[in-house]
Structure formats: structure tokens, C-alpha cells
Amino acid sequence: MIKRSKLFGNKTRVTFCLPKDAPSGSVSVVGTFNDWEPGLHELKVRRDGTRTVTVRLDPGRYSFRYLASDGIWMDDENADAVGPNGSELVL
Numbered sequence: 001m002i003k004r005s006k007l008f009g010n011k012t013r014v015t016f017c018l019p020k021d022a023p024s025g026s027v028s029v030v031g032t033f034n035d036w037e038p039g040l041h042e043l044k045v046r047r048d049g050t051r052t053v054t055v056r057l058d059p060g061r062y063s064f065r066y067l068a069s070d071g072i073w074m075d076d077e078n079a080d081a082v083g084p085n086g087s088e089l090v091l
Contacts (some may be wrong), residue, residue, distance in 0.1 A: 014075055016052065016076070020045075023068040028067050032064070034055075044086075063088055063089075064089065
């Protein structure tokens with residue numbers, strides 16, 4: 001799931017969320033907003049068991065994917081689209 005909240009100015013707060021059971025281990029969201037660098041935006045476990053991370057982004061078009069600790073790449077079915085470079089988000 002992806003949640004978006006407009007912030008003062010032109011920034012948008014984007015929260016990436018995964019269910020508690022898939023996949024196991026640590027997961028990072030990587031994409032064009034962080035030069036595809038694993039570990040910069042690692043999802044943290046919440047009280048309800050879901051895992052989330054929030055990123056502040058400028059307007060634009062972004063590609064991203066989730067990377068699990070065991071090397072599994074996943075797209076987000078709730079993204080605006082899924083293209084050849086993964087999930088797509090337009091802000």
C-alpha cells in the first residue's frame with residue numbers, strides 16, 4: 001500500500017507499507033529517488049505487524065521496487081503503474 005500526503009510547499013510525504021507476513025526479513029524500498037541504494041529506506045515493523053517507511057519527495061515521476069534481505073525484488077500492486085524498471089509513482 002502507498003499513502004500520499006501533500007506537505008507545505010511542493011513536497012509529498014509518501015509512505016510505503018507492506019503486510020507483516022511477506023516477505024520475511026528486512027526490506028528496503030529502492031528507486032530513482034535514492035539512486036537504487038539498498039538500506040537507505042528500510043521498512044520498520046509497526047505495532048500492528050505491518051512494515052512502513054516514509055519518504056519526502058518532490059513532484060515528478062519515480063520508479064521503485066522493494067528489495068528483501070534474501071535478494072527478492074518485488075513490485076507494488078498499488079503503484080500508479082508497473083513498467084520495465086519496476087513500480088511507478090507520479091507526484
